[in-house]
Amino acid sequence: MPLEVRVRENSDLGSVVLQLEAHDEDVGYPGHLLYAISWGNEDSVFTIDMETGALSVAGLLDRERVARYNLNLTVYDLGSPQRSASRQLAVTLVDENDNAPKFDKPAYSFFLPENVANGTSVYELRAHDPDEGSNGVVTYSLATDTKDFRLDPVNGRLSVAWPLDHESHDVYELRVVATDGGARSAHAYVTIQVANMNDCPPVFPSERSTAVRVPEDLPVGALVTLVTAHDPDSPRLRYSLLSGHGGIFELDEDTAALRLATSLDYETRPAYNITIRATDDGTPPLSANTHVIVQVVDVDENVHAPVFMKDVEEAEVLESAAPHTLVATFSAVDGDTNQADSAISYSLVGPEGRGVFYIDQKAVRKHRPI
Template sequence: MFPPQPYSVSIGEDTPIGSTITVVTATDSDRDPDNTRFYYSLKGNTVMNLTVEVSDNGLPPRSSRVSIQIQLYDRDSFIPKFKKDVFKMRDARNTTTVVIDVEDSNDHDPMFTETSYRVEMSESTPVGGLVIQIHAEDEDAGNNGSVFYTLLGNPDKFTIDPINGTITTTQTLDYDLMRTSYKLRVRASDRGTPFSRKSECFVFVTISNMNDNAPMFDESDCEILINIHIPEDTAVGTSVTKVQAFDRDHGFNGKLWFTITDGNSDSCFSIDTENGAVSVVKPLDRERTSSYNLTVSISDLGSPSKTSSARIFISVTDINDNAPYFGQTHYAFRLRENVRVGFVIQQNIWATDHDVGRNANITYSLSSAMGGEKFSINKTTGFIKVIEGLDRESTSEYRLTVTATDGGKIPLSSSALVLIDVTDVNDNPPRFHQSIFRIKVTEDLPVGTVVFRLQSSDPDSPENSVVRYSLTAGVSNRAHAGEPKFNVDPRTGYIRISAGLDYRLKTRYNITARARDSNYRVATCYIEVEVVPVNRNLNAPYFDLPEVKFDVLENAAIGVTVGIATAVDEDITQPENSSGYSIVDGTGLGIFNIDENTGWFTL
C-alpha cells in the first residue's frame, strides 16, 4: 500500500530526459514473496511521457524505488493548459497520486516585434518629444519574462524609458548643424536567473528638415550695413559688391533669393537674385545722385519663407567730368581812362563747377591778344585789377578772355569774354596837323570869301573834342588895332575876308589862330597870308618836269640837302615872276623841308 499522503514534486521545465523526478514507495503485509512483488503503472500520462521502473533483487522488498523518466517537451505547448500535471499510480489494492509541478526556467530571449525600426521626426521636435516606442516580448514567466530596455553606446541626444521602451529626445535636434540621421542600438533584457537573456535591434531615426533658419550674414543673424565707394564713371555692368549671406537650412529651405527693395530710386543698380552680386546697370552721375542707401531683402524658398535684410550704403565718388562754367558767356565793364593803377573791378568773374573737392577747385587766368598786359586777375577770386595806365585814345576797348580751370588730375576749363570799355576823359588838347600855314589871296577878293579852313583834331571822344576856333592876332593892318581883315567861324573854322584887301597897304598878314576844347585846352597855329596884286601876276609858275626824283641815304643827317626843285614864272616884273616853294602834300610831309625861296630840299 502507498502512504496515505499523495506525492508532490516540483521539476524545472528544463529537466533533462531520463531525469528521476521522484520515488514512490509501497509496502505489502503479505509474507508470501509472490504476493509481495509489486507492479506499478501510470494513469493519466497524457501530457508528459513518463515511465516507471521497478527494482527487484529477488527479495520481498519493503520498499521500491520508482524512477519516472520524462521526455521533455517544450513547455510552451502545454503550460497554457495546465498549471500542474497530476498522475495516479495504483496496485491491485491501492493507488497514490503524484503531483508534479512544472516550474518555469529562463529559456527564452526577449524578442522585438520588428527586426529593426525606422522613424522620421521633425527637427523642430521639442526636448523630451517622442521619437518612437518599441516593444519586445519574452515567453518566460515571472522575472524571466520581465523585459527592460537600454540604449547602447550612450547616445547623448536620445533616452529610452526602460519599462515601456519609449524613446525621447534629450536636446533639440538641428538638421542643418547636426546629423540628419541616427542609428540607435537598443537592447531588451529580461530579469531571469541565474543569468539574464538579451536581444538587440536597431532604430533608424531620420531628421526631417524644417525651415527654421532665416538667412544670415557673416555668421550673424542681424541686419548688416555694407559701405562702399565707387567712382561715378564706373562702367555699366561692373559688379561693385556682393552680399554674403547663407541659410543653415538645406534644400529649398536654404536656397536664397536676393532683391533690392528700397533706395534704388533711379534704378542704377541691380542684384543677382541667386548670388547677391550688386552691379551697375545705368550710368552714374554724382552730380545727380551722390549716394545710395540700398535695402537688400534676402528670402529663402522655404514655406513659409523667412527673410532678412541688409543695407548697402554706396557713396559715388567724384571724377572730373564737369568743366567749370560761367554764369554768363560774357561780362562787360566800363572804366574811365584815368583810373588809377591798382584799381580792382568790384565784380568778380565767378565760375562754378558741379564736381567736388579738388575737381571743383577753380583757378582763373587772363589772356588777350590785345591789351591783356594792362590787367591781371586774382586766380582765386576772379577779381580783375588794372596794372598799367589806360589811354582811351590808344585803346578804347579791351576784349579779355578769362579762363577758369579746375584742379582735376586731367584739368578741365572753360572761358568767358570780358569786354572793358574805356570811357573818355578830356585829357587831350586839340591839335593842328601843322603849326604854320601859308596862303595867297588876291587883293580883289570880295568880303565874305573863304580863304582858308582851320582844321584840328582831338583824340578825345566827340563830347570832349568839340572845338571852338578864334583868331587872336594879325588880322588887321595895324599891330594892335584897326579893322580886322579876316574872321573865323568858331564852329567850322572857315576863315573869311571880313574887309577889303589892298596890296599897296599891306602885302602879308601873320594870323594867329587858336582851337579850344571844352576843357579850355588850346592849340595854336600860324597862318601867313600873302596878298597878291591884281592884274600884275598873269602867269603861274610851273615846273619843267612833272616829276623829280631824288635819292637819299636812310642814315643821312638832319639838314642834309637832298635836291632842288626849280619852277619857271613867265611874268616879267618883280615880284610877280618870283616863285615861292612849299611842300603841300605827299608821303614825305613833315620829313622834308623846302626852302621857300630857292626850292632846295633838306631833311
C-alpha cells in the same frame, strides 16, 4: 558775372575792374579754384589775381588806340581730371578828355590880292580831336584882334571881312585857337600877305632848257641845280614841279633848289625832262615855265665779292722761326671790272692766332715767338 564793364581810360595801374567769383562743390584740394585770362589780353593791359579772381588794370589804357577789349576769363579747379569754366567779358573804355585838338599843321601862309571881295574864303582850317563826344567837338576862334578877317567857329573857315589895302597893311599875322568841349586847346598861326596888282610874269634867265648831269649814286637830298626866275614887280616867287620828275626829285618852293628825293637808277631811267613853274604873288598870279633835263650818269656797281683760290690752306712753321717769317701766301680774285671795286685787301678774322701772326696784303707772317 556781367557781360560788359566800363572802365575809364585814365584808370590807375592796379585799379580793380571786376571781382570774379566762382564756386566748386568739391571739397579740399580738388575744389580749390584758380583764375586766368585765357585770351583777349594781347597787349597785357589787364591782369587777374589767380587766387582771388580780382581783374585789374596792368597797363596804360588808351581809348583812341583800343576802345574795347573782349576778354575770355577762365576758372580752373585742381581736381583730376581738371575741370574749368569760361566766360567772355567785354571791357569798354570810357573816354577822358586826354587829347587836345591838333591842327593839320602849325602854320599856314596865303597870298591875297588887295582887291579881293569881302566874304571871300581864304582857307578852311581843320583841327582834329580823337576824344569822344563833346570832348572831341572843336570850335574855332581868332585870338588876334582884327576887323579885316572873320573865322567861322564851327567849320574853321577864314574869310575876308573888310576891304584890304596893300599900302596900309601888307602882311597879317593871325593866331587861330581850336578848343574842344573839355577846354583843351591848340593854336596855329596864319600869315596873309596882301599883294599889289600884277602885270609882269616871272622870267627865267634862259629861254631854252637847262641840262645837268648827275651820277646815279648821288645821295638823297643832294642839290641837283638851282632854277631861279625874276619878276620886276613881284620879288617873291613860288616854285613848283609840274611834270617829268617821276617822284624822284623835289623842289623848294621858295629857293627853287631842285634836290634828289629818292635814289636814282641809270638802268631804270637814264634821263628826266622836268617842267618847273615859277608863280608870282600878284593879282592875278602870273607864271612861267622852264625845263630841266637831268641826265643820269651810269656808275659801275660793286657786284661781286672776292673769292679765294682755295677754300682751305695749310701751312707749317718752326717754333724757332724769327719774327716776320713767311708762313703762307693767299690769293683771291674779284669779278668786278671797275678797278676800285675789284681791289682786294686781306685781314685776319677771329681771335685765334692774333698777336702770333699777322697778314699783310699778300701773306701770313710770324709776329712773335710761339
